[in-house]
Amino acid sequence: MTGVADIVSACLLLLGALSCLLGAIGLVRLPSMLSRLQAATKPQTLGLFLILAGTAMRVPTDSAVTLLLVALFQVITAPVISQLVGRSAYRSGAVRPEVLVVDELAERGRRAPEPPPQ
Amino acid sequence: MSDSPNGRPNGRPARAGWRDRLPRIGWLTLVWVLLWGTFTVQTVVGGVLVALVVTLLFPMPPATDPIPVRPLRVLGLVVFLAYDLVASTLGVSWQILRYGPRARGTILEVPLYSSSDRVATVLASAVTLSPGTAVLHFAPDQGVWYAYSLGPRDEAGVERARRQALDMQRRVLAAFGTPEEQARAAAGEGER
Structure with a gap:
């Protein structure tokens, strides 16, 4: 039994690490602020979940429950940060238009001037 | 009491x-x-x-603005988000490995079917949690929101991303929307 749990746990940890690695590679390889933001925040979310799941199998139940909180706060906070950074990047002109197939937000900007930020 | x-x-x-x-x-x-x-x-x-x-x-x-909450639909949304997290992570990984510096993205205008701040918050969090997509801007006055999507390289890809964004909005409305908002979403009002 312990053997199976160890193997599953090890697989989860490795998959989680792989997911984080892919995010890091994306951070280097992707061309624009917005696409890098996707690589920087999202594969880590899945990677973190997998690593937490793998860890939870190896620690006492008490500590495993606390790991649930880590996952919960990741889910709650990651979108907020990602959205704030993405929006600021767009508004400050850090998004190069040539990496976008379509930019309907810019089209809107041409139709009507952007209202001042609240 | x-x-x-x-x-x-x-x-x-x-x-x-x-x-x-x-x-x-x-x-x-x-x-x-x-x-x-x-x-x-x-x-x-x-x-x-x-x-x-x-x-x-x-x-x-x-x-x-009291919003209806449907526990079963909320559970369905959570399950879909978990599935989407895995599926989209694979999609983003593919973009990273296959295209890398030549990866392209798109910014879409999507009709907004709810005027509730809380629905908008859940929608923005759900879309942004999913790898490869993020909400950039909400314009409730104009009844639209803007989503960034990593991946689309041509018109067909853009349409796929648009359908995904609308699909996510329908799922959020199924959990938290009023029947009227759900009807507007089902009718596809204002879609391109």
Whole structure:
């Protein structure tokens, strides 16, 4: 039994690490602020979940429950940060238009001037 | 126990009533118990006390737009988000490995079918949690929102991303939307 749990746990940890690695590679390889933001925040979310799941199998139940909180706060906070950074990047002109197939937000900007930020 | 104490003449009570605070007290207690990691009488009672103090010290504005919550649909949304997290991570990984510096993205205008701030918050969080997509801007006045999507390289890809964004909005509305908003989403009002 312990053997199976160890193997599953090890697989989860490795998959989680792989997911984080892919995010890091994306951070280097992707061309624009917005696409890098996707690589920087999202594969880590899945990677973190997998690593937490793998860890939870190896620690006492008490500590495993606390790991649930880590996952919960990741889910709650990651979108907020990602959205704030993405929006600021767009508004400050850090998004190069040539990496976008379509930019309907810019089209809107041409139709009507952007209202001042609240 | 009256459910809405000291209501103002023509409006809502200045502070949320007891019943409105109950979900927050429950939630804060749960977080407290999880932080301690042990489910005992002490941690639960301590959690309730801390939650009472926190909700007293930091009152939330009263909810002005009661939204329907459908527990089964919410569960369905959570399951879909978990699936989407895995599927989209694979998609983003493919973009990273296959295209890398030549990866392209798109910014889409999507019709917004709800005027509720809370629906917009859930929608933005759901879309942004999913790898490869993020919400850039909400324009409730114009009834649209703008989503960034990593991946589309041509018109067909853009349309796929648009359908995905609309699909996510339908799922969020299925969980939290009013029947009227769901009807607008189902009718595909204002879609390109």
